[in-house]
Amino acid sequence: MKIVFAIAEADPFVKTGGLGEVGGSLPGALQRQGADVRVIMPKYSVIPAEFRKKFYYINHFHVPLAWRRQYCGLEEFTYNGIRYYFIDNEYYFTRSRVYGEYDEAEQYAFFSRAVLESLTHLPEFKPDILHCHDWHTGLIPLLKSEFYAKEPLYYSLKTVFTIHNLKYQGIFPKEVLTDVIGLNQRYFTEENLEFHGRVNFMKAGLLYADQITTVSPTYAQEIQYSFYGEKLEGILQKRKDSLLGILNGIDYQVYDPDTDPLIAVPYRSSPEAKEMNKGNLQRSLGLAEQVNRPLLGMVSRLVDQKGLDLLCFIMEEILMLDVQIVILGTGERQYEEKLQTFAEKYRDKFVFKNGFDDQLAHQIYAGIDILLMPSLFEPCGISQMIAMRYGTIPIVRETGGLKDTVIPYNEYTGEGNGFSFANYNAHELLFAVQRAVEIFDSDKTAWARLKNNAMKRDFSWESSASAYINIYKSLM
Structure with missing residues (x-):
């Protein structure tokens, strides 16, 4: 079973919160259960130099983004047995911070399209599942359907979209649809990406992914109602048969009280x-x-x-x-x-x-x-x-x-x-x-x-990884 994670951050390269924890620890748990997992993320300039200098160049190509053709380098580094691929574009990712830039819509639209383009450049690796995480990758299932549906590599490729926090959705001006993503106006409807007069990246993932997951069973139920649904509860109710809550875990090697080198007394x-x-x-x-x-x-x-x-x-x-x-x-x-x-x-x-x-x-x-x-x-x-x-x-x-x-x-x-x-x-x-x-x-x-x-209490990733493996199998 071949899995690609598309994610905006992963520990130890970049971690601003729980998303980075997942990107750094879940792939290893899945691999221990027999899956072949690769992770694709941006090559941010804030990644520590000790890692960046070890990245290995694979290839470069150009990524279409509406009227643009943007350079994309693809680099590789193996960490704890997991192959990480880094999308290199200095214009988009040489920044002093990971999030909150004025052109986030273009940054992550580029990243989403670059992930799909990169799949043809992974050496001897044809993925079965493309697992997308949070709004930064919400466009990927839609872009796959719109631009890659007739290409052989993508015929049987299934997409999973995981909501880590529904509050953060990637909401941008409506011009982003045509000028950045490169989609026509037929997608600017309430049934598609339109969201109160704007464009919503998270909504694209919810509408077009083959399977939706979120990070706990209770949260999967809560977000189907208005108090927690962040105005997307209607879509989540419609897709409830494809929505599953799987509890996150923690890395038992990083958080091991018996051996933790960061505490005074193990x-x-x-x-x-x-x-x-x-x-x-x-x-x-x-x-x-x-x-x-x-x-x-x-x-x-x-x-x-x-x-x-x-x-x-x-x-x-x-x-x-x-x-x-x-x-x-x-x-x-x-x-x-x-x-x-x-x-x-x-x-x-x-x-x-x-x-x-x-x-x-x-x-x-x-x-x-x-x-x-x-x-x-x-x-x-x-x-x-x-x-x-x-x-x-x-x-x-x-x-x-x-x-x-x-x-x-x-x-x-x-x-x-x-x-x-x-x-x-x-x-x-x-x-x-x-x-x-x-x-x-x-x-x-x-x-x-x-x-x-x-x-x-067992909060290791093993039981959660088993639940994800079962999802992947059901899609395949």
Whole structure:
């Protein structure tokens, strides 16, 4: 079975979030189950030079893009047994950042067309499945149907389109349809790419892919209704028979508490490693080193989706408890400023690190007792999975992948691996925090059971990879 992943980012080359995690770890899990997986992504200038200098030139050709014929180089690099192909065009990908440029429509229309053109240049490799990820590749199923349907390489090629976050859709002015994509006006209808007077790349993937997946079973159901559907719920309802939710996993080699080189004390070195990591984190943050005082934490983008408005609303009430808090993240200025204000006011209890530091993120997961994740919506989420792997107990809102992975603690049966609340309400979050802190303080046996339950959950990619393999087989 030959699979091509078309994706905008993949760890360790480029990672801005969960999409990069998937691009870096799912191909390996699929390959371990017998598939031959190749990954195609842009050759961004922000890819570390240590990788770029090892890329091997395969070929170059020109890609049609409406009235343009753009240069495209194809380069290859094998990493952890997976062949990665890089689409080279300095005009589109020599930028200081991956997303948010003024010409994103043209960037990713070019990338989508270049992926399809590249398939004829992959040495001795004829793919069965082209697996497209998020809006950046949403045009690919449509372009295959429109421009390549009569070519032998593409006859039996099936497409899978995965929604990682429906909120981000790639919506652009209507002129993009003809001037950039190169399609005629018959595609600018409500039944096709037109979306409230504009062009929607995500919509193309939803309409033309042979199979649609998203990253958790609950999210697959939620997005068929208006609250989560981002105005695309009608299409998703029509295509519900081709829509499947498959929970993401995490890379168990990267997030292995027993051997993690980024944390102070690997867990296999001592039965007290969790407490020792907590003490190390407290010292490094300038907090009092108190193992019996609950340490709460958050590693997140600071945006509305992540529930920052709820958290900020009740932050002072949480800080009235005998707790310490650390938050690592970057995002919207309003939340950065609010968190900085709390950090200055409560220097002995609250630490805010503005930015992202991978080593510190690992140390937070290993050192905190409780993870805060009160998301408004969460297609899958990986922070809660990583936290549980390190024996850290999550507090989450019951939505998307959070609902699928966190089982609320039942004090009567001892079941559960975290705490949750149902409604998007600040005081429901506060009550969940108060309950977790109370159990941490008063019942060490129950807390130890919670940690054990959390660490026993299997969030590796293996079961998810099996579900994708079954999809590929059904399409073939």
